[in-house]
Amino acid sequence: MALLRDWGLALGKWAGRPLAQVQKDSGDPEVQRVRHAAAAGDWSAVRQVLEARPESEDRTELLWAVGDTAGVERWIDTVLEAEPDAALPRLVAGVRYISWGWEARTGARAQHVSREKFEVFHARLRTAEQWLYEAAEREPQWTSPWCGLQTTGRGLQVGQSTARRRFEATVRRDPHHLRAHQQQLQQVCDKWGGSHEEMHAFARTSAFGAPGGTLLGQLVAIAHLEHWLSLDAGADRVYMHRSEVADSLHEAAEHSFRHPDFVRRGAWIQVLNTFAMAFSLAGERGAARECFRATEGRVTEFPWYYLNGADPAAAYRQHRSATGR
Structure with a gap:
């Protein structure tokens, strides 16, 4: 071999x-470190990695590396109970429940997803929203809770007006946040209730409204x-x-x-x-x-x-x- x-x-x-x-x-060594810590249920190590990064685009990849790790839902409740006033555990729980929700839904087209799977999907997204709102209340300047709420909003079909408000809440805190713009672009796609015209206009306005590079x-x-x-x-x-x-x-x-x-x-x-x-x-x-x-x-x-x-x-x-x- x-x-x-x-x-x-x-x-x-x-x-x-x-x-x-x-x-x-992205090749950032901290991504692997935080993923391994999350898989091992090592909250102390997860927190150390996340707190070392600014609460902006820099933290996004690390946060979703934790959220995409199977098993986080089995230990995060213990952390939430132990730290009732802390925002970071609530943020991690919210992101994990988003990912866990989409795991239940699968990537199939809606017509091929059973009612049972949709019920689990929506239940997990509603739980995610609870944790994300609590994180946002504790840390009003943080970007990530609002970016997460953009994703839950699309899955729960909150409508274009609410989705837009969530996007605006994100970019008020970080105007050129890539994931936030990617999420809003999906929101205005024809397949999610927008249109081709709205999608292209949003893409160009966002891209050319940002600095060169x-x-x-x-x-x-x-x-x-x-x-x-x-x-x-x-x-x-x-x-x-x-x-x-x-x-x-x-x-x-x-x-x-x-x-x-x-x-x-x-x-x-x-x-x-x-x-x-x-x-x-x-x-x-x-x-x-x-x-x-x-x-x-x-x-x-x-x-x-x-x-x-x-x-x-x-x-x-x-x-x-x-x-x-």
Whole structure:
């Protein structure tokens, strides 16, 4: 097995490009640390990692690494009882119940989800809302509770007005919070009760309202991918090959990852993967190749699972090969 592995690595180097592998996080070592601590039920270590980061975009990935860890729901209640006035345990509980709720719902389309699963989904999201509101009351300046409430709101179908208020509460505290904008973009998609026009307008306003080098340029690419997803076979390709789509992607790229102030931090790999897929589907091979080169074989599940949910890296490799990389 070792020989086969070494041969595979050598082949990847010989081919002049790194092997494509799904990257589960940004590479921040604290993500693995907090995930292991959460799995072990070590609240002291979880708290130490989370409290060392500002309550903003910097904490987001760490917080959701805890929330996505199975078993947190089995020990977090004990922490809540022991620290009745603390905001952080309530925030962690809220995020875990969001993730746990979506685990119950599964990623299937609504018509394929049973009533029983929806009941569990909604019950867990309502519990999440309780913890998130309590965290927000204890720490009024924190961003994360409101960002979490954006996600629960979509699952509970609170409506566009309430969803917008929750988004605005988040960005009042952190104007360029990427996850908050990603959540609101989903909220205004046609599939969640919005429209293509509203979605594209929100993406452009958010991206170009932020300073040059912003990660929010990704929103423009996501909006085109969401529009593409909504169309039937054939019509989807025609849409992505429209000249105005390519122009829009290039304009967003210039304001985002091509800008001299772009910093490779946080979710930057996901941003490049999103542009890589969008440019590839748009037939912009040179621009797609530029993005693939910058990712250095690091694949993020989003957005490639839109093409291959079972193996996002396979979709990445296929499209990278088509660009000549």
